[in-house]
Amino acid sequence: MKTKFFYGLLSVLLIAIAIGVSGFLIKTKPVPKKDETKHNEMYVKTDQVKYVDVKADMTYRGRVTAYDNVSLAAEVSGRIMKGDVRFKAGERFRKGDVIVRIYSEDIQASLKSGKSSFLQTLSTILPDLKVDYPQEFEKWNNFFKAVDPARGLPDLPEANSDKEKVFLASTGVLSGYYSLQQQEIQLKRYTIRAPFNGSFKTVSKEIGAVASPGSELATIICSDKLEVVVPVFPSDLKWMKKGDEVKISNIAGIEESAIISRISDFIVDQSVNVYLSYDASGKNNIIEGAYVDAVFSGTKVPGFEIPREAIVDKSFVYELVGNKLQKTPIEIIRQLEDMTIISGVEESKLIVTESLASVNPNMEYLPR
Structure with missing residues (x-):
């Protein structure tokens, strides 16, 4: 019993000594001095x-548009006939090709009938011209021979005197001629020829459909001459002028040359549009609707x-x-x-x- 009490008292004493020694060491540990030479630094x-x-070039992105974008509308009524090229969107054509033809055989027959009647009128006045105006007979006789119902009207000879003019008016020659001329003009409206090399962008009617005056037939675009619309910062306009050469490149990196054709004098969405003219004759690198990079040459x-x-x-x-x-x-x-x-x-x-x-x-x- 006494032995157990002795060992317990010894354990408590040892623990108390250990706690006291630890507290003493903590209190006597030297506190490190603050480094007064260290500052807040940043690189x-x-x-x-x-x-x-x-020399800083300016690079902008622009979109290619057709320089000529024409909407075709019918001026006369009739059934749409096949022209020189297919009447389909995307179809290409050459300048002068018949791209739209409207049925006109009845109009042509009427014009030929009118020319035949006109010849009859001329034939009745030639004897009088030979007698009353012998010096003018030769030119009117040649005009009579030149009138062909299957061909266009020749130019009307000029009257050299008031008497001759009165005679022509009173016999119906002048009114008959100008009436036929008006019919020929009307006949040309039944045929639409391509004003440039290009293609159909949209087609609103089909072959066989009936067109009426004012109805839209198609939209055509020019493929030889394109335009690039480039929005630029107003502050950069002082480095650009009409006629400057600009390098444009497509998504494949193929580079072409364009010319500044005009510069807007107003701001849209905090930018000014600069228009570049590009000659695309015989080329397919830059096409309508594509986006291109435009590099404007900078001065030093x-x-x-x-x-x-x-x-x-x-x-x-x-x-x-x-x-x-x-x-x-x-x-x-x-x-x-x-x-x-x-x-x-x-x-x-x-x-x-x-x-x-x-x-x-x-x-x-x-x-x-």
């Missing part, structure tokens, strides 16, 4: 200002090129002075896609060329 990307002549300007993200509040940059940053005003000479050409900062100065979320006045900044 920033910088570049030394050096002005050079920078003195300046310093920095990333656009380094611009602060639209017209400032951060300059590294000592170990601190200060806002320095700049002049923006040219705005490029990812870069900006600036001036206004003294040469050899260090400016920050990256975007900073914020600037701490208590922070020391170091170049990297």
Whole structure:
């Protein structure tokens, strides 16, 4: 019993001694001194200002459109007949091809009948002309021979005197001629010829359908001459002028040359449209509806090129002075896609060329 009590008392004593020694060691452990030489530091990307002549091309994206986009409408009524090419969307044609023909055999027959009647009128006045106007007989006789019901009317001879003019009017020659001329003009409206090389963009009627005056038949586009509409920043217009050559390239990287044909004088969606003229004769690299990259050749300007993200509040940059940053005003000479050409900062100065979320006045900044 006494032995157990002794060992228990010894254990309690040892534990108390261990706790006391531990507390003493903790209290006597030296506290490390604070390093007063350590500061808050941050490395920033910088570049030394050096002005050079920078030639910066401007690249924009534009869309190709047809220079001529014509809507065809019927001027007369009748059944649509087959022309020289198929009347289908996408079908190509050449300038002068008959692309739309409307049934006109009845009109042609009526015109031939009118010309026959006109010949009859001429035949009745020729004897009188020979007697009363012998000096004019030869020209009217030749005109009579030139009139053919199957061909177009020849030019009407000119009357050389008022008496001759009165005679022609009173015998119905003048009214008969101009009536036939009007019928010939009307007949031409039954046939539509292609005004340029191109293709059908849309077709609204089918062969065999009946057209009425004013009804839309199709839309045609010119394939030889295209136009590229390029929206550009208004600030870049001073580097562009009508007649400048512009390089355009399609999605495959094939490059062609275009010319600035005109520049809008108004802003749409914060940009100005520049129109490029492109001669596509015999080429298929650039087609209507496609998007192309347009590279406008830039002139050399003195300046310093920095990333656009380094611009602060639209017209400032951060300059590294000592170990601190200060806002320095700049002049923006040219705005490029990812870069900006600036001036206004003294040469050899260090400016920050990256975007900073914020600037701490208590922070020391170091170049990297």
